[in-house]
Amino acid sequence: MAATYDFALKPHPTIPKPEGPLLVCVLDGYGENPIQDEYNAIFSSKTPTTDALKEVPGRWRTIKAHGKAVGLPSDDDMGNSEVGHNALGAGQLIDQGASLVDNALRTGSMFSGEGWQYITPSFANNTLHFIGLLSDGGVHSRTDQLFGCLRGAAARGAKRIRLHILTDGRDVPDGSSLKFIEELEGVLKELGEQGCDAKIASGGGRMGVTMDRYEADWNIVKKGWEAHVLGEAPHYFKDALTAVKTLRKEDSDKPVSDQWLDSFVIVGEDNNPVGTVQDGDAVVIFNFRADRVIEMSKALEYAEFDKFDRKRWPQTRFVGMMQYDGDLKLPARYLVPPPAISGTSGEFLAKNGLRTFVCSETQKFGHVTFFWNGNRSGYFDEELETYVEIPSDTVPFNEAPDMKAREICEAGKEALRSGKYDQVRINFANPDMVGHTGDLEATRHCCELVDQCVKELLEVVKEVKGRYLVTSDHGNADDMAQRDKKTKQAIVQEGKVVPLTSHTLAPVPLAIGGELPEGLQLRDDFPEGGLANVASTIFNLMGYEAPSHMEPSLIKQ
Ligand SMILES: O=C(O)[C@@H](CO)OP(=O)(O)O
Ligand SMILES: [Mn+2]
Numbered sequence: 362m363a364a365t366y367d368f369a370l371k372p373h374p375t376i377p378k379p380e381g382p383l384l385v386c387v388l389d390g391y392g393e394n395p396i397q398d399e400y401n402a403i404f405s406s407k408t409p410t411t412d413a414l415k416e417v418p419g420r421w422r423t424i425k426a427h428g429k430a431v432g433l434p435s436d437d438d439m440g441n442s443e444v445g446h447n448a449l450g451a452g453q454l455i456d457q458g459a460s461l462v463d464n465a466l467r468t469g470s471m472f473s474g475e476g477w478q479y480i481t482p483s484f485a486n487n488t489l490h491f492i493g494l495l496s497d498g499g500v501h502s503r504t505d506q507l508f509g510c511l512r513g514a515a516a517r518g519a520k521r522i523r524l525h526i527l528t529d530g531r532d533v534p535d536g537s538s539l540k541f542i543e544e545l546e547g548v549l550k551e552l553g554e555q556g557c558d559a560k561i562a563s564g565g566g567r568m569g570v571t572m573d574r575y576e577a578d579w580n581i582v583k584k585g586w587e588a589h590v591l592g593e594a595p596h597y598f599k600d601a602l603t604a605v606k607t608l609r610k611e612d613s614d615k616p617v618s619d620q621w622l623d624s625f626v627i628v629g630e631d632n633n634p635v636g637t638v639q640d641g642d643a644v645v646i647f648n649f650r651a652d653r654v655i656e657m658s659k660a661l662e663y664a665e666f667d668k669f670d671r672k673r674w675p676q677t678r679f680v681g682m683m684q685y686d687g688d689l690k691l692p693a694r695y696l697v698p699p700p701a702i703s704g705t706s707g708e709f710l711a712k713n714g715l716r717t718f719v720c721s722e723t724q725k726f727g728h729v730t731f732f733w734n735g736n737r738s739g740y741f742d743e744e745l746e747t748y749v750e751i752p753s754d755t756v757p758f759n760e761a762p763d764m765k766a767r768e769i770c771e772a773g774k775e776a777l778r779s780g781k782y783d784q785v786r787i788n789f790a791n792p793d794m795v796g797h798t799g800d801l802e803a804t805r806h807c808c809e810l811v812d813q814c815v816k817e818l819l820e821v822v823k824e825v826k827g828r829y830l831v832t833s834d835h836g837n838a839d840d841m842a843q844r845d846k847k848t849k850q851a852i853v854q855e856g857k858v859v860p861l862t863s864h865t866l867a868p869v870p871l872a873i874g875g876e877l878p879e880g881l882q883l884r885d886d887f888p889e890g891g892l893a894n895v896a897s898t899i900f901n902l903m904g905y906e907a908p909s910h911m912e913p914s915l916i917k918q
């Protein structure tokens with residue numbers, strides 16, 4: 362049964378409403394890493410504003426942003442934007458996709474569910490396709506879950522399986538794609554011994570093929586469609602290991618990382634693609650996370666579709682690992698029911714007539730809207746909410762590390778000054794998006810820029826007698842080097858430090874300030890406080906008691 366809430370917010374007994382708005386500023390990928398050396402791009406760059414926030418007694422602390430604190434299966438799981446923004450916006454601990462798929466596999470409920478029943482008729486005489494990110498990163502997908510699905514399908518009669526793999530190198534070290542392909546080939550061989558013809562059919566790097574998000578560049582999805590569905594790509598190979606080894610161009614002066622491999626198609630002895638998608642086939646997208654597979658889901662599911670010329674639209678039995686968008690009901694069929702998130706802070710603000718301004722650039726726009734609102738698209742109340750998306754560049758972000766920080770900063774300042782809003786919520790994408798490139802210099806540069814933007818925003822908060830809460834969703838820029846597990850020294854190979862392109866396990870900062878009652882302090886008796894405690898903190902800073910179903914506030918009451 363759906364939860365019911367008392368939506369009327371009560372005034373806080375000791376914290377009055379501020380005169381101006383509350384600025385909620387998320388620095389994406391800006392962790393507070395205990396390792397402070399030259400490979401921590403935040404520590405090793407000039408960030409006087411965020412440094413100074415640390416020095417204000419009782420108004421700065423760190424909060425947990427990974428593992429169980431954000432609903433992930435274990436404390437070895439790094440945080441990510443989806444779970445981070447879900448927790449920030451909902452103020453609740455939510456069992457996330459990764460955990461839900463684990464449970465569905467462990468209990469077997471996946472194989473008795475409606476989604477599985479739906480694809481089963483294709484097992485005997487058609488092909489079962491799997492499309493998704495091939496790594497154990499645990500942000501969008503996990504190989505052990507894929508292997509569980511593959512074994513489950515073969516055991517239940519699937520006769521022909523084709524894999525369409527996106528190489529990672531972003532949530533896992535660059536170059537690890539080869540290891541994951543070898544592992545996958547091992548499982549496919551095992552299925553072969555049971556009489557299931559299972560092969561890799563196509564692939565490409567996740568940043569250029571299939572996994573676009575928030576409609577930043579539909580060409581990325583088109584490339585994926587051509588390779589996975591039509592069997593068309595710039596490169597044809599006889600096997601995936603050779604494909605990836607060749608496309609990485611390791612011995613050239615311009616090697617290519619796993620994230621950016623061009624699309625490829627595997628062909629058989631007859632030089633024909635081994636696994637195009639045909640009428641009657643079943644297709645499973647095995648990512649559990651939504652943002653980067655919504656577009657491909659639309660291409661597979663929608664009869665009316667004008668984002669690119671599909672050339673051919675096979676009539677398939679298509680399911681997602683989860684339903685990726687609850688409002689669009691996309692896809693209509695899925696293997697595991699997604700986390701049900703309700704009673705989010707955005708809904709409470711809207712139901713209480715509070716006005717919100719939200720802004721980020723394309724790459725993070727859905728994070729502060731869709732994820733923040735519990736994987737819900739659109740507004741709660743269009744009269745009260747303004748959402749501004751600043752189009753992101755479509756180049757590798759280390760080539761343009763400023764991204765749209767300046768524009769977001771200006772939009773935020775204008776919204777703060779406008780007098781039209783009670784909350785101004787923005788996300789700076791740079792420390793995360795540039796951090797993912799592994800380019801230390803570019804990441805340092807963008808941390809300095811974002812720090813300057815925070816400075817300007819806080820000045821305006823002061824001017825309008827508002828308050829602020831500055832935080833992050835997970836670490837990234839705070840460690841740019843792969844490290845020896847024991848000594849924590851950066852790993853050096855052939856004279857070069859091996860870059861770390863993934864998020865980190867570091868906690869993130871939480872800073873509050875502005876026109877606050879004297880003596881107001883953050884709790885120092887609650888070290889396990891995490892991202893899910895931020896929503897209640899925000900309500901307090903806006904002068905309200907937090908809704909009772911939310912995790913407790915981090916302000917000393
Ligand atoms: O780029 C992404 O998809 C993820 C990393 O896989 O990053 P974030 O969670 O910060 O969006
Ligand atoms: Mn993020």
Ligand SMILES: [Mn+2]
Pocket residue numbers: 390442793794797837864
């Ligand atoms: Mn990221």
